[in-house]
Amino acid sequence: MSPALTRWITLLLATTSAMAVATVYFAQPLLESMAAELGVAQQQIGWVVGATQVGYALGLLLIVPLGDMIDRKRLLLGQLLVSALALVSVGMAPNWAMLLLALLITGLMAVMVQVMVAYAASLAAPGQQGQAVGAVTSGVVLGILSARLVSGGLADLAGWRSVYLVAAGGLMLLALVLWRCLPTAQPAKQRSGYRALIVAQFSLYRHDRLLRQRGVFGVLIFAAFSVLWSAMVMPLSAAPLALSHTEIGLFGLAGVAGTMAAARAGCLADQGRGERTTGLALALLTLSWLPTALVGHSLMAFGVGVLMLDFAVQAVHVTNQSLLLAGRGAMASRLIGAYMCCYSLGGGLGAVLAGWVFAHWGWAAVCGLGMAFSTVALGYWLWLQRERAAEAALQCSGQNL
Template identity: 85%
Template sequence: MTLTLTRGITLLLAITSAMAVATVYFAQPLLESMAADLGVAQQQIGWVVGATQAGYALGLLLIVPLGDLLDRKRLLLGQLLFSALALVGVGMALNWALLLLALAITGLMAVMVQLMVAHAASLASAGRQGQAVGTVTSGVVLGILLARLVSGGLADLAGWRSVYWVAAGVLVLLALVMWRSLPTVPAAKYRSSYRALIVAQFSLYRHDSLLRQRGVFGVLIFAAFSVLWSAMVMPLSAAPLSLSHAEIGLFGLAGIAGTLAASRAGRLADQGLGERTTGLALVLLTLSWLPTAFVGQSLTAFVLGVLMLDFAVQAVHVTNQSLLLAGRGEMASRLMGAYMCCYSLGSGVGAVLASWVYAHWGWAAVCGLGMAISAAALCYWLGLHKTRAAKAALQCSGQNL
C-alpha cells in the first residue's frame, strides 16, 4: 500500500513538532528566575540553554539515525513519553546539577522534531518535498513562538516550575493522539547494524559537500539566533524596562515572521531559488542587529530587529533542509541528524557566549557579537557564490570551445 502525506498527517506532525521544539525554548524567558531560585551567577545562566543543546546534539547523533532503521511511529511515541518524564524532572529539580541533567535529557528527546520532518519529506510526492518540510517547520516556528509566550505567562501565574509540569501533561496527550492516528509506516530499510548506521552518518560530513556547506550555515545562523534569544531576557528584565516573564514572552510574537519565511522558503527551494533565498536572508540577518541594539531607547526598534532576525533564520533553515532532503528520502533521517548537529552546536555556543559577553560588556557587545556571526555567514555565502560563478563561467567557455 502506497501512503502519501495527507493534510491530517501533516497537521499532526506540525502540532507535535511545535510542542517538541517548545520544550527546548521554554527556558529562555525564565533564565533569570531559574538562576535566582537556584542561586546561580548571571554569567552561568547560558548553561541552561547549553545543557539542553548538548542533549539535543547527542540525540541527533544517536537517536535520529534510528529513523532509517526502525518504525518511526514507535520511535516517536517512545520519545514523547520519555520527554514527558524529563520535563517532570526539570520541574522537580532542587539544585543546579539536577536541573542541567534533566534539561539535557529533555534536549535528547526533543530530536523527535527531526524524525517528523524526515517522515514528512519521505511521504511527500516528488517536487513537493520542500513544501512539506516548510509546512512541518512552520509548526516548529510556532512552537518556538508559543513556548516563550506561554512559559512567560505560566511562570507569572504559578512559577517557572509549573511550565514544565504542564508541558509534560500535553506531551502525554499528544502521544495518545499519535498512537491512535499516525499510520504505522516503517522508514526506508537500511540493511545494516546500528553501529554501521552511526558510522555512516559521520561519514556524510566527509563525503557530502552540500551537507558541509549547509552545516556551516546552520552553525552560524543558530549561533546568531541563540545570542539574541538567550541574552535578551537580561536587558528586558533589568531596570529601567523591568518587564515581567509574560511581557518578555510577548516579544516572541515577532517570530510569526518566521512562520511566513518557513512556508515561503520551502516553495522557493522547490523552484530552484534556494541559493538566492539564502543570500538575501543572510543580508537581512546581518542588518537585523542594528535596530536590536536600541532596546534601551526604543522597544519598537527592538521588535523590528527580532522580526528581521527570526524571518531570516527560518528562511535559511528551511532552505537548508529542503536542499539537503530533495530526492534523498531513503537517507532523510541521517541527513537531518547530521545537519541538526550543526544547529545544536551553534545554539549552544551562542547561548554560552551571549551570557558571558553580556555579563562583562553589556547589550551593545552582545549585538556586536551577533552581527559578527551573521556577517561571517554572509561572507561564507558570498565565497561559495563566487566559486559557483567561476565554475559556471569555466564550463561555459569550455562548451564554446
C-alpha cells in the first residue's frame, strides 16, 4: 500500500520543486550579462530561455511518463544528479553554443517537478488532490520567483556563472536529503512498455477533450508569463532606470504574494468552482498589462502589474492541473507531462517573441504582445462557456421531449 501524503512529505516535495524549477529561471535577470560576455545580439537573448523550454518540453514527453512505470524516488534522484552536472556545464560554458546545449539539458532534467506533482496527487486522499497539487505547485512558483532574486544577488557579488555553480551544489545536497527521507512508492504495474507509454501519451491529445482545452490555456497563459519575465530585464537594466541584477530580482517578491493567494485555486477546483476561477483569473491577466506598461513612469505600478499577472497565471495553472488529475491518479504522470508540454511550448514561444519584439519596437509592443496572448485565452474561455451552455440547453430540451 502506498504511503499517505503527510505534511512532511508535502513540504519536502514543495521544497524540492522550488529548487528544481529555479534552475530553469535563474537566467532571466542575467540575460544582458550573458549576452555581453558571450557577444550575442539583443534579439537573440530570448533563445537562452527558449533552449531551456525546448529541453523542458522534451523531458515532459520522454521522461515524465516514466513516473507511471518505475519508482519515482529513483527517477528523482537520477534527475537531480544529472541536473547538477548540467548546471556546472552552464557555469563553465566557453561559448554561446555550449551554453544553449547545457541549458537544454538543464530543462530536460527540470521536469522532475512534474514527477513530484503527480507523486503528490497519487498519494493524496480522494477529494484532496487539488489541495495537494496546489501545495506542491506553490513551491514551484516560489522557486520561479525566488530564482530571480537569488540569481540577481549572486550575479552582483560574483558574476552570472557563480549562480549555476552554487545551484549545482544545492542540488547535490538536496539529492542526499531525498535519498534519506523520501518514501519509496512503486506505481501501478503497466502492461505495456516504455514505447507504448509514450505513444499513449501522444494519443491523450486526440482522445482527452479536457486535456486539449486545458492545454490551450497552458500555452497561452505561460506565453504571457514568459513575455513579461523574459523581456522585463531589458527596460529595467537600461537607462534611465539602470537597475542592478539584485534590484531586478526583487520584483520576484511582488509575485510571491500573488502566488500564495493562487494556492487556494486547487481548493476551489475541488469544490467545483474551477471554471469560474479560470474566467476571473484570465480577466485579471488581461488587465495586468495596463500597469505593467507604465514601467518607465512608475515602478510601483509596474510591481502591481507583476503581482496581478503572477496571481492570475498561477491560479489558472493550479486549476488546470487539479481538474485534469481529479479521479485519475493512475495516469497522473502522463496527464501532467502532456499538459506541461503545452505549458513549456508556450513559455518558449513567449520568450523568443518577446526578445525579438522588444529589439524592434520597444516595451509598449511587448506589453501589447502579452495582452494579445491573454485576450485570446479569455476569449477561448468565453467560447467554451457558450458551447457548454448550448450543450446543456440541448440536453435539457431532449429530456423534456
